[in-house]
Amino acid sequence: MKREKSEALFEKAKKYFPGGVNSPVRAFRSVGGTPLFIQKGKGSHIWDADGNEFIDYCGSWGPLILGHANAKVVDAIKKTVENGSSFGAPTALENELAELILSNNKYIQKIRFVSSGTEAVMSAIRLARGYTKRNKILKFEGCYHGHSDSLLVKAGSGLVTFGNTSSAGVPESFVNETIVVSLNNEVAVKQAFAEFKDQIACVIIEPIPANNGLLLQRKEYLQFLRDICTENKTLLIFDEVINGFRIGFEGAAGYYKIHPDIITYGKIIGGGLPVGMYGASAEIMSNISPEGNVYQAGTLSGNPVAMAAGIAQLTECLKPNFYQDLEEKTQFLIEKIKSHLPSSIIPFNIFSIGSIFWIAFTDKEVVRSAEEIDADSMKYFRVLHKELLERGIYLGPSGYEVGFVCEAHNEDDLVKTAKAFGEALEIAMK
Numbered sequence: 001m002k003r004e005k006s007e008a009l010f011e012k013a014k015k016y017f018p019g020g021v022n023s024p025v026r027a028f029r030s031v032g033g034t035p036l037f038i039q040k041g042k043g044s045h046i047w048d049a050d051g052n053e054f055i056d057y058c059g060s061w062g063p064l065i066l067g068h069a070n071a072k073v074v075d076a077i078k079k080t081v082e083n084g085s086s087f088g089a090p091t092a093l094e095n096e097l098a099e100l101i102l103s104n105n106k107y108i109q110k111i112r113f114v115s116s117g118t119e120a121v122m123s124a125i126r127l128a129r130g131y132t133k134r135n136k137i138l139k140f141e142g143c144y145h146g147h148s149d150s151l152l153v154k155a156g157s158g159l160v161t162f163g164n165t166s167s168a169g170v171p172e173s174f175v176n177e178t179i180v181v182s183l184n185n186e187v188a189v190k191q192a193f194a195e196f197k198d199q200i201a202c203v204i205i206e207p208i209p210a211n212n213g214l215l216l217q218r219k220e221y222l223q224f225l226r227d228i229c230t231e232n233k234t235l236l237i238f239d240e241v242i243n244g245f246r247i248g249f250e251g252a253a254g255y256y257k258i259h260p261d262i263i264t265y266g267k268i269i270g271g272g273l274p275v276g277m278y279g280a281s282a283e284i285m286s287n288i289s290p291e292g293n294v295y296q297a298g299t300l301s302g303n304p305v306a307m308a309a310g311i312a313q314l315t316e317c318l319k320p321n322f323y324q325d326l327e328e329k330t331q332f333l334i335e336k337i338k339s340h341l342p343s344s345i346i347p348f349n350i351f352s353i354g355s356i357f358w359i360a361f362t363d364k365e366v367v368r369s370a371e372e373i374d375a376d377s378m379k380y381f382r383v384l385h386k387e388l389l390e391r392g393i394y395l396g397p398s399g400y401e402v403g404f405v406c407e408a409h410n411e412d413d414l415v416k417t418a419k420a421f422g423e424a425l426e427i428a429m430k
């Protein structure tokens with residue numbers, strides 16, 4: 001496989017950007033080698049600068065549920081941008097996307113559009129603090145909520161801890177407002193509420209944690225969080241930036257039938273353009289400026305071109321059987337991969353929900369917390385990733401990342417992928 005052009009582009013990029021990239025995981029640090037510079041995408045396929053073709057399961061890290069350059073999304077973008085790209089004044093397109101979402105989601109009544117998942121979560125946290133007039137937040141080890149200061153905090157040692165910053169530049173004083181506990185641990189959450197009585201503004205969780213492996217939670221656990229939040233007048237935030245519109249139009253709230261107080265969305269909502277959103281009851285949302293005193297704003301919020309792309313994409317998601325078909329394809333892929341498994345003593349499993357899947361070198365039947373992931377097993381993923389690239393299959397470049405099946409993947413793609421997996425796993429497990 002030729003890599004010269006990607007390599008030359010990466011050399012140049014390193015002069016302009018730290019590590020040669022504008023978002024760290026793109027740098028291929030955890031799998032080694034040079035990141036591929038992508039030239040174009042169509043449907044389920046992408047092409048790099050050297051002309052190599054890949055079947056793509058990264059999908060821009062989740063947003064592209066219809067695949068690349070979907071005709072309806074592209075048309076909507078073109079039509080809209082002809083009339084201008086941004087006004088900083090309201091447009092009817094914002095109403096249209098809001099109506100599409102709210103009339104099909106009974107868990108939220110009012111929303112605010114922003115420009116990224118990070119912004120959605122950061123704003124939701126501020127809203128929770130403003131609403132409850134409390135400062136502390138509780139998060140879980142192994143959930144990612146974007147890169148705002150209060151959330152770049154990882155667990156310290158102990159059952160209930162204030163975390164340690166997971167990034168330089170986050171003040172210690174911020175960390176002291178963020179409590180971090182393990183997923184799937186009721187005792188730790190109960191202890192946190194006992195220790196910090198009447199101080200916790202919100203509990204934030206990825207209800208389907210999919211940024212550090214796929215750590216599927218028990219419904220009972222999510223219900224437990226709902227109940228303990230209600231008892232303590234703490235808001236429950238579901239961060240559905242990755243799973244929203246991915247496992248069903250109502251995301252995890254609809255899947256588990258649990259009503260959080262605030263929900264954040266991103267990724268799929270913008271049809272591949274930068275859109276985030278947070279939503280809640282009309283009562284909670286009335287605290288947002290200019291109605292209330294929690295300030296939050298954005299020059300490009302509700303951007304018309306991005307709204308049009310979102311409308312086009314979400315309209316497709318609402319078609320009958322859309323999610324069922326995606327899930328069936330995903331199950332087909334997983335079963336095919338398993339049928340090609342080499343005989344080896346190295347344990348291997350694929351976890352999935354809807355059209356999200358995670359490749360794990362583990363003998364565990366369920367993995368519910370970050371602590372259960374064996375960091376050492378990532379060495380197998382490194383080889384798998386490299387060998388799959390050689391065979392024209394593109395996965396996100398980290399064993400902690402999940403893969404996504406999109407509407408554009410067809411049977412031929414899935415069969416080819418499974419065969420490539422068989423060969424690549426054979427090498428990875430040697």
Ligand SMILES: *Cc1c(COP(=O)(O)O)cnc(C)c1O
Binds near residue numbers: 117239276
């Ligand atoms: C991707 C993601 C974010 C951050 O979104 P960005 O658009 O990258 O800022 C936040 N929360 C979750 C659950 C995510 O998956």
